[in-house]
Amino acid sequence: MSKILKLAYGMEKSEGFNYRLAMEEASRCLLCEDAPCSKGCPAGTDPAKFIRSLRFKNIKGAAETIRENNPLGGSCAWVCPYDRMCEEECSRCGIDKPIQIGKIQRYLVEEEQAMSAKFVSAGEKIGKKVALIGAGPASLACARELALAGVDTTVFEKQAKAGGVLRYGITPTRLPDRVVDFDIELIKELGVKFEFGKEVKFEDIPKLKSEYDAVFVGVGLWDSKKVDIEGSDLKGVESAIEFLFKARTGEIKELPERVVVIGGGDVAMDCATTARQLGAEKACICYRRTIEEAPANIEEISFVREMGIPIYTGFAPEKICGENGHVRTLVAKGMKDDNEMTLKADMVVFAIGQDQVEDYKSFVAGNGVFTGGDALHGVGITVVESVHEGKEAAYQILDYIR
Ligand code: SF4
Structure with a gap:
């Protein structure tokens, strides 16, 4: 009988790749044109591009691709269902087994943190401000994209920390706090403001809308x-x-x-x-x-x-x-x-x-109020899908406020 794994709460589940293992795995990549793996990522993280960079020993460039495209690139590296997304699409599936894209991404984000690299910066201010309700994945992605475009963003979160489901709904063995912290720290560095311990109820939206140019609702599913x-x-x-x-x-x-x-x-x-x-x-x-x-x-x-x-x-x-x-x-x-x-x-x-919290069950977006992520669907979607929706909502908000 195989040995039963004992892992204390909070301990990380598995070791990631080191340089040698990451390079070995990248060397299996076929460097596909019009790569199916990249089409398989809802957030547009572009694995084909970052694996190509890694393969040519450009670790910084590879990490930059991830961070530019995916504000939660670190968290996604840990919790994405790769086997049902980019890895399922990988051309190597037809030869032997897919490239381990998730593990490569995880390695590159660790390298990004180790080199204290700054790949994105806040855009020049455009004199607009947006309020975001909830600090889960969709809101974080939306806030990051808005900050890059020079919008003042304030995220209202009823809990004491940002992250939503990343922080409070996934075990730290599967997604360590340090990984979530790093993603969020990079968003904060762009000037995104957070107001913790502030619950915004459905009936508070009109007031918020009168104070901001647009509102994003990313309340998640907490029932x-x-x-x-x-x-x-x-x-x-x-x-x-x-x-x-x-x-x-x-x-x-x-x-x-x-x-x-x-x-x-x-x-x-x-x-x-x-x-x-x-x-x-x-x-x-x-x-x-x-x-x-x-x-x-x-x-x-x-x-x-x-x-x-x-x-x-x-x-x-x-x-x-x-x-x-x-x-x-x-x-x-x-x-x-x-x-x-x-x-x-x-x-x-x-x-x-x-399920949607009772308060927001009758919420409908429109008239300067936008939404995305679980709040939009009424059912849980993956973190990477929420990132995609947060980014898309940011582009819609920019069209609306400009
Ligand atoms: S589909 Fe697979 S083999 Fe092709 S570029 Fe992507 S990771 Fe490499």
């Missing part, structure tokens, strides 16, 4: 979808977003013995690994489809398995049974047959998707 099954109101039933938030802010002091996580996405994987890392003796995942159908990144599924966390597939939660008002078992039913499975549980975490 959880709930399954209305028997026992879902018992003590010990949590939503994934609350659970991860409490873990990130240090609110979880101890966890009970057995934690069952419902879901098959990256968030479910994060909840299960977090539960183990924060002291649950046993954690498992219950997912209604097959593992091949699970939306989670393949690396995250492997990580869960390395930590010895079982994933029960083909079962959907039927009811939660309790004792003295507290969770005791989860009963799940087979999706294709009448099989029933009972899992002992002291805590059940639902990771089945997030």
Whole structure:
């Protein structure tokens, strides 16, 4: 039996490339014309260009390509589902295996930080100002692009730090704070202002609009979808977003013995690994489809398995049974047959998707108010897709205010 991986909460999951490994990997690149990998990146990070630069030992130029194109190039290097984006499109897939674009990007951003390089600078002021609500990926990308164009930008964030889901919704093992901090620091250096501890409610938008030339709404999805099954109101039933938030802010002091996580996405994987890392003796995942159908990144599924966390597939939660008002078992039913499975549980975490916060459910963009990212879709999208939407919104805002 292979050894079970033990990793304390906050420890980084894997070592990245060093110079030799990055060069070796870049040397496999076919230097494609009209490269499919670059078309596969929603944020336009242009992997073909940065890999070509690296291949010719131009590390600075390679890192510059990433930073110019992707304001969250460091964070994306850690959490992008590469296997479903640029790497899936890589021409080398037809020969042997794709270039490990994510690991190369991660190496180059580390080099950027080590050389304290400054690749972008704020544009000459154009006498316009924009307010952004929420400091998640879409807002950060939007603010960065506006700052480059000389717009005064202020980001209002109700939490104490910027990053949104990067900071509070992804385990630090998968995305270390130092990586998020570096991306955000570079945005701050462009003069983007942050007002923390400031919650802007839906009804506050008209006032904000009267004070600024435009407003961007990037509030994210901080309510959880709930399954209305028997026992879902018992003590010990949590939503994934609350659970991860409490873990990130240090609110979880101890966890009970057995934690069952419902879901098959990256968030479910994060909840299960977090539960183990924060002291649950046993954690498992219950997912209604097959593992091949699970939306989670393949690396995250492997990580869960390395930590010895079982994933029960083909079962959907039927009811939660309790004792003295507290969770005791989860009963799940087979999706294709009448099989029933009972899992002992002291805590059940639902990771089945997030929802728009109630306050913003009736929000519609228009008349100088723009949006992007999760707030626009009403369902969670990837960080790199949010970066794309934040950038696009910035270009629309520039058209509007100029
Ligand atoms: S598609 Fe693959 S082989 Fe072609 S340029 Fe991109 S990384 Fe290199």
